Amino acid sequence: MNVSNIRLTYKKGALNEEDAGSDPFALLEKWLQNAIESEVNEPTAMVLSTINAEGVPDSRVVLLKGLESNKLLFFTNYLSDKGLHILHNPGVSVLFFWPELERQIRIQGIASKISQEESEQYFNSRPLESRVGAIISPQSQVIENREFLEKSFSSLLDKSISQNLEKPAHWGGYSIVMNKIEFWQGRPGRLHDRIRFRQENNNWIRERLAP
Numbered sequence: 214m215n216v217s218n219i220r221l222t223y224k225k226g227a228l229n230e231e232d233a234g235s236d237p238f239a240l241l242e243k244w245l246q247n248a249i250e251s252e253v254n255e256p257t258a259m260v261l262s263t264i265n266a267e268g269v270p271d272s273r274v275v276l277l278k279g280l281e282s283n284k285l286l287f288f289t290n291y292l293s294d295k296g297l298h299i300l301h302n303p304g305v306s307v308l309f310f311w312p313e314l315e316r317q318i319r320i321q322g323i324a325s326k327i328s329q330e331e332s333e334q335y336f337n338s339r340p341l342e343s344r345v346g347a348i349i350s351p352q353s354q355v356i357e358n359r360e361f362l363e364k365s366f367s368s369l370l371d372k373s374i375s376q377n378l379e380k381p382a383h384w385g386g387y388s389i390v391m392n393k394i395e396f397w398q399g400r401p402g403r404l405h406d407r408i409r410f411r412q413e414n415n416n417w418i419r420e421r422l423a424p
């Protein structure tokens with residue numbers, strides 16, 4: 214398969230120091246808002262990378278469910294692969310890529326579980342099918358077949374008519390405290406703009422990186 218000729222010229226925007234400002238969280242919020250307003254597909258989808266106990270990295274997409282000053286919030290199964298990786302090593306990286314805007318944001322941070330109460334609040338706001346799915350799916354475990362899932366799903370869905378569905382203890386949110394954020398805007402001739410913010414002695418240092 215020859216893909217070497219697939220190549221785009223990026224010309225949708227630019228990122229200069231003045232636009233970047235001095236507050237990386239304000240810029241992150243602005244770019245996220247731009248992505249939502251531009252109606253890109255899944256604007257809140259982010260690639261979350263973790264490291265397993267053997268030091269091997271692993272990545273998958275999760276949905277951002279909150280952005281609170283220096284924290285990103287997402288929800289998952291605490292016993293999934295990513296949950297076990299974070300237990301072992303809370304250092305994670307997050308990547309947003311919005312091809313329609315020719316923008317990428319690279320983030321490093323430290324993940325920790327949010328409180329059960331906060332997770333319950335979000336769990337209870339989810340559609341019934343999503344709550345049932347979260348309860349019955351042993352995320353990341355090997356299962357016999359699809360039927361296993363469908364049977365457990367419909368059996369719990371039937372029961373949910375007469376009983377309240379409680380958030381299982383193994384499902385909840387993580388917040389990621391960000392300590393490094395790089396904004397990338399594609400430019401013509403591969404002279405892309407890269408502005409990175411990193412924390413040093415509780416201050417944010419802004420630097421321009423070569424593309």
Ligand SMILES: Cc1cc2nc3c(=O)[nH]c(=O)nc-3n(C[C@H](O)[C@H](O)[C@H](O)COP(=O)(O)O)c2cc1C
Pocket residue numbers: 255258271272273274275276277287288289290293294295296352353
């Ligand atoms: C668009 C998209 C959104 C997703 N959102 C989530 C999410 O918010 N939480 C989650 O646990 N998995 C989500 N997934 C599934 C994960 O990518 C992954 O398959 C699952 O979490 C198991 O990952 P793990 O085995 O590495 O723990 C999403 C997948 C896609 C493609």
